[in-house]
Amino acid sequence: MKYKTIKxxxxxxxxxxxxxxxxNTRNQIQNQIKKGLIEIDGSVVKANYKLKEDEVIVxxxxxxxxxxxxxxxxxxxKIIEETEEFIVIDKPAGLIVHGGDQVxxxxxxxxxxxxxxxxxxxxxxxxxxxxVHRLDKEVSGLMVIARTEASFENLKKQFQxxxxxxxxxxxxxxxxxxxxxxxxxxxxxxxxGFKMAAIPTTIKGKxxxxxxxAVTHFDVIKKLINYTLLSVKIITGRTHQIRVHLSAYGHPVxxxxxxxxxxxxxxxxxxxxxxxxxxxxxxxxxxxxGEKVSFEIEMPEKLKELLDxxx
Numbered sequence: 001m002k003y004k005t006i007k008x009x010x011x012x013x014x015x016x017x018x019x020x021x022x023x024n025t026r027n028q029i030q031n032q033i034k035k036g037l038i039e040i041d042g043s044v045v046k047a048n049y050k051l052k053e054d055e056v057i058v059x060x061x062x063x064x065x066x067x068x069x070x071x072x073x074x075x076x077x078k079i080i081e082e083t084e085e086f087i088v089i090d091k092p093a094g095l096i097v098h099g100g101d102q103v104x105x106x107x108x109x110x111x112x113x114x115x116x117x118x119x120x121x122x123x124x125x126x127x128x129x130x131x132v133h134r135l136d137k138e139v140s141g142l143m144v145i146a147r148t149e150a151s152f153e154n155l156k157k158q159f160q161x162x163x164x165x166x167x168x169x170x171x172x173x174x175x176x177x178x179x180x181x182x183x184x185x186x187x188x189x190x191x192x193g194f195k196m197a198a199i200p201t202t203i204k205g206k207x208x209x210x211x212x213x214a215v216t217h218f219d220v221i222k223k224l225i226n227y228t229l230l231s232v233k234i235i236t237g238r239t240h241q242i243r244v245h246l247s248a249y250g251h252p253v254x255x256x257x258x259x260x261x262x263x264x265x266x267x268x269x270x271x272x273x274x275x276x277x278x279x280x281x282x283x284x285x286x287x288x289x290g291e292k293v294s295f296e297i298e299m300p301e302k303l304k305e306l307l308d309x310x311x
Contacts, residue, residue, distance in 0.1 A: 001059040005051050014040070015047040018057070027291045031083065032059065077111055080295050085151040085288055086144050087116070088295050093140040093275035098128045112145060119145065123152050132156050133166075133237060138255070141168070141280025142295055150288060158285050159237065165284040168232040168242060169221070169299060171277040171307065172251035173264050176228040180219045183245040186211030187238045195258055196240045198248035214238045216245045225311050227254065242278060253278050254306075271310075277303055 003021055018029045018038070030047045032038050037060045040049065078090035091097070091108060098109045109129065113120050119130040123146065130145040132155040146152035158164045185198035188211035199211035215235035222229040228251065232242055240259070246252060247259035254277040257265055284294040299307075 003057045005053055005055045005057070007053045009051050010053055011050045013047070014038070014045060014049040014051060014057070017051060018059075022059075025291055025293055027287060027289070027293055031081070077108070080142065080297065081293075083147075083287075085148050086146055086155070087112075088142060088144050088283065090297055091135050091140055091143050093138050093279075093300075096137045097134045097143075098131055108143075116147065119147055122146055122149055132159055133164075135280060136240065136243070136276070136278075138276040139278045139280070140275070140300060142166075142283040142297060143280070144283060144285065154288055155285060162235060163286075165282070165294075166234060166237075166280060167282040168234070169279055169281045170218075170230045170232050170242060170246065171254045171303070171310075172228050172230060172246055173226070173254060173260075173267070174228065174251050175223050175225065176220055176230075176251055178220070180217070181249075183216045183218070183249050185214065185245060185248050187214045187241060187244055188212065189239075196238070196244045198244050212236075212238060214241055214245065216242060218246075227310050229307065243276070271306065273302070273306055275302070277306065279303065 001022075003017075005017075009017060015026050015029045015033065018024070019026050022029070029038075033045075033047045036044050038044070039058045039060070040051075040055050077092070077095075079087065080090055081088040096105060096107050099107050109127070109131065112130065120126070122130045123132075125131075130147065130152060132146060132152065133143065135141060135143060144155060146155055155164075185200065186208065187196050188199055189195075190197040197211075199208050201208060213236060217233045217235070218230045220228055221231050230246075232246075234241055238244075243253055243256050243259050247256070252260040252264050254264075254271065255268055255273040256276045256278075257268055260268060279297075279300060281299070282294065282296040284292060287293050
């Protein structure tokens, strides 16, 4: 990406100029400058550099780093952003976030502690150091992990206040007629124990008092004959919320065997996706300086390939 300065931009700070041109936050621009990804006439300069007329500013495409495969058999983790206060990663499908009584496999936390052992002291639970939110095992996408106690408290507060913006992309079965909608069924743990259940607003004519408040918004990206591609935003963060809500809405997520009906389970087997067609594609929150930082990733190749095949 290239920009050429004009006379009216004389003496403007480089970071301010790029905030206006790119729409990124000053924090994001300054991080790119520190990494040497922004040059003026072939030279790396500081964020407070004062521009001159007819200078050429080049923004290099950042190569996303990957955590080495330090634990055999575990997938690589893409690091989207690494700062002194937090790390933003792209969690792959097939990797559980943290351990528990019934978890015997290696987890995201195991990988994180190999790379950043100091995170082991961050947070309230030694089994979930630095973890302020989760993604289901077969769901991929953006996660933020706190590197310091101050960052942990800052992020935890934003999640509690529901001010963090999380967006997901999902492919669901059947064509949805509406262009957008809100799903607000309450959610509780199913009698089966290992899954969640959506509770109707009324049961036998009486207002239901069971379950926890949950709200999911969706906008239709693309309508196919037998499927619908959705942009999904959750206001609350209940266990399996998107999956259980969309299933209760009559449109289970492709690849989700837990909340699909028999017909969709059979289709899942034929598609052989090996994961759920759901990923967290964007994330926005405030850092310790109170600045909004936002991140966005593209659809994983495996999901793109399936989307090109289905009708």
